[in-house]
Amino acid sequence: MSKLPEMINKHHEEIRADWLKQMSTAVRRADLISNEELESQSRELMDAIASGARSGELTNLDGPAWGQARDTLGAISTSRAKQGFSTSETATFVLSLKQPIFNAVRRENPSDPAALFDDIWKSTQLIDKLALITADAFQASREKFIARQQEELMELSTPVVKLWDGILALPIIGTLDSARTQVVMESLLQAVVQTNSRVAIIDITGVPTVDTLVAQHLLKTITAARLMGADCIISGVRPQIAQTIVHLGIDLAGVITKAKLSDAFALALQRTGQVVTKVNGDNAGKRTLLRREE
Amino acid sequence: MKSAKQETVPIATSSDVVMARQKVRQWAIEMKFTLVDQTKLVTAASELARNALEHGKGGHMVIEQVENSVKNGLKLVFEDRGPGISDVDAALRDGFTTGGGMGLGLGGSKRLVNDFQIESEPGKGTRVTVVRWK
Amino acid sequence: MHRVLIVEDTPADVRQSSAVVKKLGAQDVIALNNIAAAILFLQDVLEGTKPAPDLILLDLSFPRESGFEVLRYWKSNAKLHQIHVVVWTVMGDTEKKLCQFFGVEHVIPKWAGPKELEAALKTFVQDSDTAQT
Incomplete structure (x- = not known):
């Protein structure tokens, strides 16, 4: 021993x-x-x-x-x-x-x-x-x-941006289930008020996982925005995410989703009565001009 | 040292839930699951890990590569030391919630995997075992 | 508190709230039962064709557009935003939070009854009176 x-x-x-x-x-x-x-x-x-x-x-x-x-x-x-x-x-x-x-x-x-x-x-x-x-x-x-x-860095780096008159975008990168998420979502609602916007695009291209908690955060924000007369469009919904959402049983009926941010932006312009037109410049070739439809 | 066939991830804080998702994604990629299947696995893991944390006072997840005669699969076991579930059938029903959630976590994760087994003993804890086959 | 604009579509609530503000000294009470009319009224105020109210008592739930449309218009103009707004409505935490984002100082739930409205308006009346002197 x-x-x-x-x-x-x-x-x-x-x-x-x-x-x-x-x-x-x-x-x-x-x-x-x-x-x-x-x-x-x-x-x-x-x-x-x-x-x-x-x-x-x-x-x-x-x-x-x-x-x-x-x-x-x-x-x-x-x-x-x-x-x-x-x-x-x-x-x-x-x-x-x-x-x-x-x-x-x-x-x-x-x-x-x-x-x-x-x-x-x-x-x-x-x-x-x-x-x-x-x-x-x-x-x-x-x-x-x-x-x-x-995680902290990522959620911090998602400021609300004003895309156009009355159109806001919130590109989210990273996890969307931490305590900070509510702060991020509230900052979107606050920005809607500050800028008197009618459409808010929430882009989730950079969100790896959408589970029921994430969906709940999104739906709550959409409902709150709708209360004050603003529509939300969820963009960046990749096919695999869309499929998973369906299997989870989350009801996204009544929520506008788009695959790409650009599609969401086009829809937002349409909703706010603005159109995108292509004009041929004399020497500069084609460029895109946004004009307000009165 | 991490074994190639099995790994245990603690679930004690919300950043552990993030870690659990990352591990499952890593394993699913290594096993060459399709993108859709990877997403389903990771999402199910996210729901079940959060359940273990929020309703089960924490616990752990075991990731394991399994195989039967024809195919490979990824098995995830979530064990918690919580109060257990008295009515498992009710808990699996969509819309059932004891917290502030949507009540889709358990039923939803069941639809995201191929095999789903839940064992719970009131007062002792809950074990949820899921497998997704390739 | 001399002139009060009440934006409210439930007749019983119009009666209750105007009784409360009159009791607290309002001489001129205008009650409008729809959002469009309220916004037109505020436009007239901006253009100077109608005198500005000292207080807007606003309900949020209307069949079509909500009272938030009035808040949007009110907030979009610095001059209008000086007018005090009291929201008196049936609401939850979300509505309350959104009202705060708009800068509404007083949000009173209807379920608390007219007594609560009176109590809240009373402190508010005293505040604005001291502010004026």
């Missing part, structure tokens, strides 16, 4: 002190993390490892005994992903625990090479596993972080 679990539990304070000393001499991202934070993270992690080691289980870290350690590593990874650390920098934080543990193992086994080798082997496996958990958690939280950033 290995003495390693007992040793870690008994000497975790010394190991931690040794670890901190090592980190203070090694290259450290002092620009990204404070000494206090490093200190508290190492304490939390060391306590969690000690508590995991008390179970005697060092090879399988999936069990409840190591839950605290997994959670701690997850939390550390999340905060480091936000702080801008790289994967290897984050994993190195955990891997740098090896040396202090080896030191402790050596102190414990001064005269038994076989036991020494066995404990070093076991502890290196343990730390590798912990580092792997960290790297996975780090990747996951960074993906999540990036996805959220993209």
Whole structure:
């Protein structure tokens, strides 16, 4: 029976002190993390490892005994992903625990090479596993972080544009089911009021998924616009989206949909009593002129 | 390390729903589903993941590539730890809603896939398993 | 609050609301039962052929065009937009929000009854009176 679990539990304070000393001499991202934070993270992690080691289980870290350690590593990874650390920098934080543990193992086994080798082997496996958990958690939280950033960026970049007299367009790019969607939709209604518009085109070419929540947001906006005498046209409804909407059972009867923004614009012009005419210029060739039909 | 045949995605926040959709789309593309089928799968995943989050207090989704004697398919399992559904038939009916939604999520997702199975035990949670075959 | 324009198509509500504004001191109450007439009236106000009202009491639900058409016209002109508008209608949260977008300060649900209208108009009358002095 290995003495390693007992040793870690008994000497975790010394190991931690040794670890901190090592980190203070090694290259450290002092620009990204404070000494206090490093200190508290190492304490939390060391306590969690000690508590995991008390179970005697060092090879399988999936069990409840190591839950605290997994959670701690997850939390550390999340905060480091936000702080801008790289994967290897984050994993190195955990891997740098090896040396202090080896030191402790050596102190414990001064005269038994076989036991020494066995404990070093076991502890290196343990730390590798912990580092792997960290790297996975780090990747996951960074993906999540990036996805959220993209999402926010995307919905922010959708201002309402005035296409023509009385015609507004809201091109939406990105997901349409976050809390921000309502804000975006309200900004359209507000713009209808500000510009006294009669037609609002909501272009969903850049929306990857239209599910019932998205449809609900759209329908609510259309109803509200209609209340104040403005028609909405949904453009950018790709065939696969149209088909999916039908299968979902969403009733879009009474909602004007167009495949392309240009079709929607042509219809909007027509609705607001404006026409597009082609005129032949003397030397400039053909150009398109919009004129108001009185 | 992600296995080629199976992957688990946690569903604990609304950005996890976005992540779940992205994963399903990625798998559906890799398995060379048609654009229409990709869209159906992703949309069903979106509904079911949000159900797990909003009614089931979160849970997870397991994506798995499955095959029978003739074809390949993508199987999605949504498990939550919520209050469960006492009347599954009612929940599947269009227009049934306990929240502020349209009440089309469950019935709608059923129409977007080929196999649809729902197991629920009041007090324990709900598991929805769907498969779309190629 | 001297001149009040009431845009309302339900006769009972016209009676109730004009009684309320008269009680609060209105001398000249004009009641119109359709949107087109209301907009024509506001056009006349703009052209100076009719004196501007101090207050417009507006219902939103009409069989064809809604009261929002009056709000659109009212908002499209800076001079008209100075006239106080009180919306008194049967409504939900959406209508209320839209009214706010138009810059309507007072939105009172009809289901709250004429007492509520009176209470709201009372504070409003005091506000506008102090503003004038």
